[in-house]
Amino acid sequence: MASPEIEALTQALARLPGLGPRSARRAVLHLLKKRETALGPLLNALNAVEENLATCSNCGNIDTTNPCGICTDPRRDSRALCVVEEVADLWALDRSRLFPGRFHVLGGRLSALEGIRPEDLTIDSLVRRIEAGGTDEVVLAMNATLEGQTTAHYIAERIERFPIRVTQLAHGLPVGGELDYLDEGTLAQALRARRPVA
């Protein structure tokens, strides 16, 4: 049996998404064998993050500063606002570098089933951000699920009184998607949104 300390470390790692008990043990062994080059740096990195961790009071992003790095980045177009369900979505879009504006994290999606209502999300604060002025376009980047689309429709209604452009991500065939492997819903969307050949 490993010592209680090593056991606790294995369990803490095993609880991370993507790591099971087996890979956690391999990771721990690696950390123990590479004290200087793996354990030390990981410990320092965790400490640095833990000490500064903050939720951006502006957009809901999680970062080591508040406001977050995206909200304070002067190279970003503050007139375009991309609304997402979760921080993970923000990160995915940010990584793609395709959206040059700022973000707004709802903290979930409307769900009758799970009892998640508008006041459980940051929709009021989104409305206030738009009300404060300076926004030209709001991109609704909800998931292509029933709940995501319900949320997008609800938000679109809440902000239709503002003189801004409201758009949402296109739905259709994923790049490289083969028709006979696609689910019916995606096919239906792609057919409904069909466009004239350029």
Place this chain on the structure above:
Amino acid sequence: MASPEIEALTQALARLPGLGPRSARRAVLHLLKKRETALGPLLNALNAVEENLATCSNCGNIDTTNPCGICTDPRRDSRALCVVEEVADLWALDRSRLFPGRFHVLGGRLSALEGIRPEDLTIDSLVRRIEAGGTDEVVLAMNATLEGQTTAHYIAERIERFPIRVTQLAHGLPVGGELDYLDEGTLAQALRARRPVA
């Protein structure tokens, strides 16, 4: 872009075996969102391990005490000694709970190719442990590779002068192994070591 602190944490995690950049990002996001239940416990566990980390001067195990928990466990049979190549092998055997004795970690295997000689491994210290008395059996639990077996033969010769039993792990069909999926070497071993049906 994530902050430098978050980026550093992602990279430290991505370097662990079994985690790539993608799963590291997911793990970081999980840690950031679960500061109290994931980030805190992981940080504490890493700190506790880092502060106490030691290589057992007796058997070569890595633990948070020296001598390690296995060497000091009074329930273990100190007369049986299992020799393994790496700490990972010790842990695997220890987890199986099939071997009730103690261990000796060589720190590798003899390899002409990699230029690893007997003096690069803890073979001298193994001989001294046996010389000191109290050992009845040495189990050579090297990997079933050419280098592992060369190492086992070398050690067997080095300790043949002691009045002890020297054994090695049996080779043959793995449990559940189907003949037509096995490599030729395993089949040959299994055939050579065939036994009368009980």
